Each structure stands twice: as structure tokens, then as C-alpha cells.
Amino acid sequence: MMIRSYSQDLSGGLENVPVLIANSVPKEAFSNFQYVLESVQGPGCDIDPSAVTLPGCSCRVQSCLPDSCPCLRFGQTYDSKGHLNQQQEDGGFSRPVFECNALCACSESCQNRVVQKGVEVRLGVFSTKDRGLGVEALERLPCGRFVCEYAGEIIGSHEARRRQLSQTPLDMNYIIALQEHSGGDRVTQTFVDPVTIGNVGRFINHSCKPNLVMVPIRVHSLLPRLALFANRDIERYEELTFDYAGGQNSNTDTRKWDKAPTGTLTGADVDKIPLKKVCHCGASNCTGFLPLDMSVLH
Known part of the structure; x- marks a missing residue:
């Protein structure tokens, strides 16, 4: 186990807990990167992610209860410690999750307010041997603990396609394409690109x-916030990883892409298709x- 020395805060004081940068990481690694607490509106996105458009609950209590709060109509998401309940159907988190919001009458300490509070655990960005930058836990994280969002620019499908082909x-691709299956053939897509505007989630590597x-x-x-939770107990100094293909979530898929959908690209675009990248997760x-697939851009 390598114990690294850390100093600077990647978030510049924005997060509740500093997101530390290992002293061995060169400063120029973040020269074109703007840190944000949550996703921002980008080209092709018709909704401002910061706008409050969902109705609030009228629960004038310290903490909302599932039998009376409309925000919890699909079940209680978090336990009393703020950890994600392992409520799964067919092996994945298939229930819609709504936190209480700015219009809710409940207190700021309501049990149903977790992701909106931002990073509350100690994280460190460091240089890996063969996968660029990575993120490690600087404290022990119990199963279900919220770690961070995967935040960036929310963009439209045409803009995502344009950026990929350019x-x-x-080049490393950071665009996540979230597909949510909500019954029947209805699929909702959300594209998040943190390459220049994002948070610590941008630096978390893939693992199978x-x-x-x-x-x-x-x-x-x-608009969903792409929240990352510990799926098991994580030890201090352990590297954090998630599956870029979203393999643990039965009603959602996340994809980064590296091959074009059959019959959709012709001419000069064909030469721009990136090659498959080798996975070094070990x-x-x-x-x-790496599980990259451009077919989500159909």
C-alpha cells in the first residue's frame, strides 16, 4: 500500500470537505478544468439543472416518513445514517429516487437529503501507474455511503455525438450517457460531459x-444527478471505481462510447471513430x- 502526501484542494473550497490533490500530480493536469458542485446546463440541454421545478412536500417535520411524504412514495432511499438502502429488484436499483428539495417544508437535516449536500468524505486525486489520474478514499467508507456525483455539462444527443466525433x-472520452428504462419501450437519455467543467467524479476510473x-x-x-455510492465496505487508501457500463443497475444503463452504430456514420465521420481502449482494471x-459503445447515439 502506498501512502501519498496531499495538499491542495481541487474544489477550491467549494466542497464541504476538501478534495485533495496528491503532491506528485503536476499542476497543469487541471489547467483547463473548472470545478463545479453539480451539473450545469450545456449545449442542447433545454432544462437548467439548477432550477427548482419539482414540487416540494409539506412535511413540517425533522425527517420525512415514507407513509406520508410524496418524495418517498417509491420507498425510503436512505437509512438513519444517510446510507443507501439496498432495495433491489432483479439485481439492481430499479426504483425512482427523489430527494426532498428546496421547496420542501422539512428540515435541512431530513434523512431524505443526501446527494444535495455534496461531498462529505475525504477523497484524494492521484496519478495511477497506467490509467492516468484516479481517486482514492482517504477514510474508510461503509457500504451505501454517498461518495460524490459524476457532475459536468448536461448536453443534448447531437452535441454529445459532435464532441465524440471531434x-x-x-483522446480520453468522459461523456456518460445515462439511459433510464421507465416501462414499456420508453427510454430517457441524459448525457453528462465533465471534460472541462466537472467535479471529482471525472477522475474516477472504470473497473469491471x-x-x-x-x-x-x-x-x-x-434531470437526474448521477450519484456514486459505495457498493461494499471500502478501506482507507483503496482506489474508487465504477462500471462505465452501469452493470449493477437493472433499470439504467451508463455508457461511454468507442464504436459507431451500424449504418449511421458515413464518409469522413467513419475515420473519426475512436479505437477500442484496453481496460487495465486488473x-x-x-x-x-473499456465498455464504450456509440450505439446509444441512435
Whole structure:
């Protein structure tokens, strides 16, 4: 186990707890990066993520209860410690999750306010051996603990496609495409790109056997916040990872892309398709390649 020395705060004081940068990481690694607490509106996104558009509850209590609060109509999301309840159906988190919001009458200490509070655990950004930058836990994280969002610009599908095709084969792709299946054939897509505007979630690497799970959480609007929770107990100094393909969530899929959908790209666009990138996660079940798929852009 390597214990690194840390100093500077990547968030610049924005987070409740400093997001530390290892002293070995060169300063220029963040020269074109703007830190934000939550996702912002980008090209092609018709909704301002910061706007409060969902109605609030009228629960004038310290903490809301599922039998009386409309925000908890799909069940209690968090336990008394603020940890994600392991309520799963068919192996995934399939229930919609709504936190109490700015219009709710309940207190700020309500049990149903977790993701909106931001990072409350000690995290460190460091240089990995073969996967660029990574993030490690600087404290022990129990199963179900909220770690951070995957925040960035929320963009439309055409903008996501344009950005993907403008990349060179050597460029890293950070765009997450969230697909939520809400019954029948209805699918809701959300595209988040943190390459220049984002938070600590941008630096979390993929693993085919991750210790984090991504869950869409809605707070102030119908735009989901991509929240990352510990899916098991995580030890101090352990690297944090999540599955870029969203393999642990039965009603949602997350994708980064590296191949074009059949018959949708022609001419000059074909030459811009990035090659598959080798996965270096080291897990026993590693698939060999990062789970990138441009078919979500159909």
C-alpha cells in the first residue's frame, strides 16, 4: 500500500470537505478544468439543472416518513445514517429516487437529503501507474455511503455525438450517457460531459469489478444527478471505481462510447471513430476493453 502526501484542494473550497490533490500530480493536469458542485446546463440541454421545478412536500417535520411524504412514495432511499438502502429488484436499483428539495417544508437535516449536500468524505486525486489520474478514499467508507456525483455539462444527443466525433484516437472520452428504462419501450437519455467543467467524479476510473454504483437521483428537477455510492465496505487508501457500463443497475444503463452504430456514420465521420481502449482494471472478471459503445447515439 502506498501512502501519498496531499495538499491542495481541487474544489477550491467549494466542497464541504476538501478534495485533495496528491503532491506528485503536476499542476497543469487541471489547467483547463473548472470545478463545479453539480451539473450545469450545456449545449442542447433545454432544462437548467439548477432550477427548482419539482414540487416540494409539506412535511413540517425533522425527517420525512415514507407513509406520508410524496418524495418517498417509491420507498425510503436512505437509512438513519444517510446510507443507501439496498432495495433491489432483479439485481439492481430499479426504483425512482427523489430527494426532498428546496421547496420542501422539512428540515435541512431530513434523512431524505443526501446527494444535495455534496461531498462529505475525504477523497484524494492521484496519478495511477497506467490509467492516468484516479481517486482514492482517504477514510474508510461503509457500504451505501454517498461518495460524490459524476457532475459536468448536461448536453443534448447531437452535441454529445459532435464532441465524440471531434476527438482523436488518443483522446480520453468522459461523456456518460445515462439511459433510464421507465416501462414499456420508453427510454430517457441524459448525457453528462465533465471534460472541462466537472467535479471529482471525472477522475474516477472504470473497473469491471467496481466498489461504487451509480444511481440516478432527482432533487430539484427531473434531470437526474448521477450519484456514486459505495457498493461494499471500502478501506482507507483503496482506489474508487465504477462500471462505465452501469452493470449493477437493472433499470439504467451508463455508457461511454468507442464504436459507431451500424449504418449511421458515413464518409469522413467513419475515420473519426475512436479505437477500442484496453481496460487495465486488473479485476479477475476484466473484459479486456473499456465498455464504450456509440450505439446509444441512435
